[in-house]
Amino acid sequence: MDKPLTIYGQTLSSRLFIGSALYPSPAVMQQSIEASGAEVVTVSLRRQGTLEAGNDFWQLIKDTGLKVLPNTAGCHSVQEAVTLAKMCREVFQTNWVKLELIGDEYNLQPDPIGLLEATKQLIDDGFEVLPYCTDDLVICQKLVDLGCEVLMPWGAPIGTGKGLLNPYALKTIRERLPNTTLLVDAGLGLPSHAATAMEMGYDAVLLNSAVAQAGDPIAMAKAFSLAVDAGRIAYEAKAMPEKEVAKPSTPTMGMPFWHQQ
Numbered sequence: 001m002d003k004p005l006t007i008y009g010q011t012l013s014s015r016l017f018i019g020s021a022l023y024p025s026p027a028v029m030q031q032s033i034e035a036s037g038a039e040v041v042t043v044s045l046r047r048q049g050t051l052e053a054g055n056d057f058w059q060l061i062k063d064t065g066l067k068v069l070p071n072t073a074g075c076h077s078v079q080e081a082v083t084l085a086k087m088c089r090e091v092f093q094t095n096w097v098k099l100e101l102i103g104d105e106y107n108l109q110p111d112p113i114g115l116l117e118a119t120k121q122l123i124d125d126g127f128e129v130l131p132y133c134t135d136d137l138v139i140c141q142k143l144v145d146l147g148c149e150v151l152m153p154w155g156a157p158i159g160t161g162k163g164l165l166n167p168y169a170l171k172t173i174r175e176r177l178p179n180t181t182l183l184v185d186a187g188l189g190l191p192s193h194a195a196t197a198m199e200m201g202y203d204a205v206l207l208n209s210a211v212a213q214a215g216d217p218i219a220m221a222k223a224f225s226l227a228v229d230a231g232r233i234a235y236e237a238k239a240m241p242e243k244e245v246a247k248p249s250t251p252t253m254g255m256p257f258w259h260q261q
C-alpha cells in the first residue's frame with residue numbers, strides 16, 4: 001500500500017507540484033496545470049506586476065481550484081524573503097511558503113546561511129516552510145532541526161532543464177532523512193528526470209520551466225504526470241538488485257520460475 005503524500009498535515013494524491021510562470025498564454029497555463037493533475041500550484045507574489053495585471057493573474061490561479069503554495073522567488077536577503085513571505089500569507093491566506101533565497105545570481109543557487117536564518121524567523125512566526133535548498137546534507141539536516149517537515153533540494157539550477165546533476169547527493173539525503181518529506185525542486189527538463197527522482201524515493205517533484213517552455217506545454221504536463229506516477233509505482237515495487245555480471249534470464253535447465261529462498 002502506497003503511503004500517501006502529506007505536506008504539513010495535508011494529504012495530497014498528486015505528487016507533481018507545478019509552477020505558474022513562463023507559459024505562452026493564460027489559456028495554455030490553465031490547460032497545462034489541469035493536464036498535470038497537480039493539486040498544488042506555486043505562485044510568486046512578485047511576478048503579478050501591476051495591480052490590474054495581478055488581479056487577472058490571481059483570478060486565473062483561483063479558477064484552477066488548486067492549493068496555492070506562495071514562493072519568495074527573486075529574494076536575495078533574509079529581510080526581503082521574510083517580508084515577502086508575510087505579504088504572501090496575507091494575500092494567499094496560507095501558512096505555507098516555498099522559501100527561495102538566492103545567494104548567487106549566476107546559477108540562482110540558494111544562500112544556505114540566509115536560508116537557515118529566514119527559515120528560523122518564519123517558523124517562529126508560525127509559517128510552515130518548504131525551503132528550496134541545495135543538495136547539501138548538512139544544510140538539509142539543519143533545516144529539519146529548525147522544524148521543517150518538508151525540504152526541496154534542487155535537481156539542477158532553476159530553468160536549466162539539466163535533470164538530476166548529483167544523484168549521489170540526492171540519494172544520500174533520501175537515505176539519511178527517511179522521515180522528512182522530500183521534493184526535488186527545479187532544473188528538471190524531461191519526464192525521465194522526474195521518474196528518476198521518484199524511483200529514488202523522493203516524495204514528489206516541483207517543476208515549472210520544463211512544462212511552460214515545452215513546444216506543447218499541455219502534452220508535456222501530461223507526460224510529467226505519467227512519469228511521476230510511474231516513478232512512484234516503481235519505487236513501491238522495489239527494483240531488482242543491480243549485478244556486476246550477466247546472468248541468463250532464460251535458464252536452459254530446471255524450472256522456469258525463480259524461487260525466493
Ligand SMILES: CC(=O)[C@@H](O)[C@H](O)COP(=O)(O)O
Binds near residue numbers: 071157208
Ligand atoms: C516556479 C518556481 O518555483 C521555480 O523557482 C522552481 O524552482 C522551478 O524551477 P524550474 O523552472 O527549473 O522547474
